[in-house]
Amino acid sequence: MSLGNPGALAEGGAGRGVRGRALSIPRDRVIALDEGDPLASTLDDLLLMPGVTYLAGHSLGRPTAAAAARVGEVVTSEWAGLGVAAWERWAERMVLVADELATVALGARSGEVVVGESTTIELYQLVAAAAAARPDRRVLVGVAEDFPTDRYVLDGIAARLGLEVRRAEAGPFEAGGDPAGAVAALESVLDEHVCVAVVPHVHFRSAAVADLALLASAAHRVGALLLVDSSHGVGAVPLDLDDAGVDLAVGATYKHLCAGPGAPAFAFVRAGLVEELMPPIWGWWAHETPFAMRAGFAPQDGVRRFQPGTPPVVATAGLAAAVAHLGAVGLAQARGRGIALGALALELAAEDLAPRGFSVVGPDAADLRGAHLTLSHPRAAELVEALAIRGVMVDHRPPSVVRVGMTPLATRFVEVWDGMAALAAAADTLAAT
Numbered sequence: 001m002s003l004g005n006p007g008a009l010a011e012g013g014a015g016r017g018v019r020g021r022a023l024s025i026p027r028d029r030v031i032a033l034d035e036g037d038p039l040a041s042t043l044d045d046l047l048l049m050p051g052v053t054y055l056a057g058h059s060l061g062r063p064t065a066a067a068a069a070r071v072g073e074v075v076t077s078e079w080a081g082l083g084v085a086a087w088e089r090w091a092e093r094m095v096l097v098a099d100e101l102a103t104v105a106l107g108a109r110s111g112e113v114v115v116g117e118s119t120t121i122e123l124y125q126l127v128a129a130a131a132a133a134r135p136d137r138r139v140l141v142g143v144a145e146d147f148p149t150d151r152y153v154l155d156g157i158a159a160r161l162g163l164e165v166r167r168a169e170a171g172p173f174e175a176g177g178d179p180a181g182a183v184a185a186l187e188s189v190l191d192e193h194v195c196v197a198v199v200p201h202v203h204f205r206s207a208a209v210a211d212l213a214l215l216a217s218a219a220h221r222v223g224a225l226l227l228v229d230s231s232h233g234v235g236a237v238p239l240d241l242d243d244a245g246v247d248l249a250v251g252a253t254y255k256h257l258c259a260g261p262g263a264p265a266f267a268f269v270r271a272g273l274v275e276e277l278m279p280p281i282w283g284w285w286a287h288e289t290p291f292a293m294r295a296g297f298a299p300q301d302g303v304r305r306f307q308p309g310t311p312p313v314v315a316t317a318g319l320a321a322a323v324a325h326l327g328a329v330g331l332a333q334a335r336g337r338g339i340a341l342g343a344l345a346l347e348l349a350a351e352d353l354a355p356r357g358f359s360v361v362g363p364d365a366a367d368l369r370g371a372h373l374t375l376s377h378p379r380a381a382e383l384v385e386a387l388a389i390r391g392v393m394v395d396h397r398p399p400s401v402v403r404v405g406m407t408p409l410a411t412r413f414v415e416v417w418d419g420m421a422a423l424a425a426a427a428d429t430l431a432a433t
């Protein structure tokens with residue numbers, strides 16, 4: 001749905017929230033948004049924590065009854081009912097889920113995606129494989145102040161292989177809104193020595209969305225590969241990995257995709273590239289004939305060579321349910337709803353939180369942002385603690401950031417209002433002490 005002009009909601013005077021705080025948009029008007037939301041019924045299946053306003057889907061998405069049922073079915077009817085005889089169907093399902101994720105959420109084709117390991121392991125595997133495939137290129141590129149795992153993995157591989165790491169300036173990636181700025185920052189560290197550049201899709205702190213086609217072109221101009229970490233994008237912001245010319249990608253599925261804690265991340269390798277990449281871990285599942293137990297290692301055709309060992313079947317059931325749910329609704333529809341949630345949050349931030357010392361980090365237009373609102377406040381840590389006591393779950397990133405998650409298919413408009421009202425109330429209380 002589209003919120004249209006969220007400013008129009010402010011007409012009609014201040015409302016009074018459940019937490020006793022008047023905001024510029026009345027709470028009743030926001031409840032009406034939920035009531036008129038054509039996608040509201042897609043949220044009916046959510047399993048909710050009683051009394052909690054959950055605005056932390058950028059960290060861990062909410063469960064659905066469908067996901068719980070699917071996980072339960074794998075355990076009770078397949079594991080208990082079939083035991084080891086279920087392995088054939090489980091192995092097939094790993095491939096099916098990856099292919100469905102590719103088409104529903106990634107703008108990729110069947111055969112380009114594998115699921116099974118954590119984001120960190122997938123990132124390690126793809127960067128290490130790229131470095132080994134291009135030994136003449138001795139430089140890895142990342143973005144300064146990127147999410148820790150993206151920094152550590154590059155540093156670790158470079159230390160092991162004696163490579164150099166260069167980092168693009170963080171500012172343009174975090175600020176967003178100016179694709180040329182991020183391209184220029186990346187280009188300033190690219191040259192013919194670079195093997196692979198790792199960039200965020202949706203910035204973990206600011207939620208700025210990067211222009212992947214422009215970044216891929218910049219990498220390709222010097223013959224480097226582009227690897228995208230879409231942990232904060234997948235399931236919330238459409239990806240066109242193939243059309244954008246992205247070479248490699250990874251992303252967590254337990255955030256806005258709501259696949260569950262421990263659900264496998266995805267790894268994407270564009271068709272045509274994978275045969276050049278030898279997996280760094282020569283595990284038996286990555287072998288072309290795993291059950292033949294051959295003496296030497298020969299990788300599977302295609303992207304499944306990046307699944308080294310036995311995959312997490314139970315956790316993948318949550319992912320299967322999440323992908324089916326997103327596929328039924330449609331990512332474009334989910335994104336429209338996500339933008340409307342973001343527009344409401346931005347409107348409240350400007351009207352009600354800015355006067356209380358908050359500022360928005362990242363783009364100030366919802367369609368340039370992913371699915372969380374980032375606010376800076378000098379007393380961020382205390383605010384987040386105060387909200388937790390009030391039953392409002394957001395999170396804090398040091399030193400001064402509060403992240404408010406609005407998962408497109410798991411957050412109600414009124415929860416955004418309640419979260420912002422709680423922030424306003426907590427800021428007022430702190431200011432008075």
Ligand SMILES: Cc1ncc(COP(=O)(O)O)c(C=O)c1O
Pocket residue numbers: 118119120121147149150200204229231232252265
């Ligand atoms: C950008 C980014 N990459 C990777 C990860 C997590 O990696 P893993 O799933 O291995 O814990 C996160 C987790 O928050 C993240 O924000």
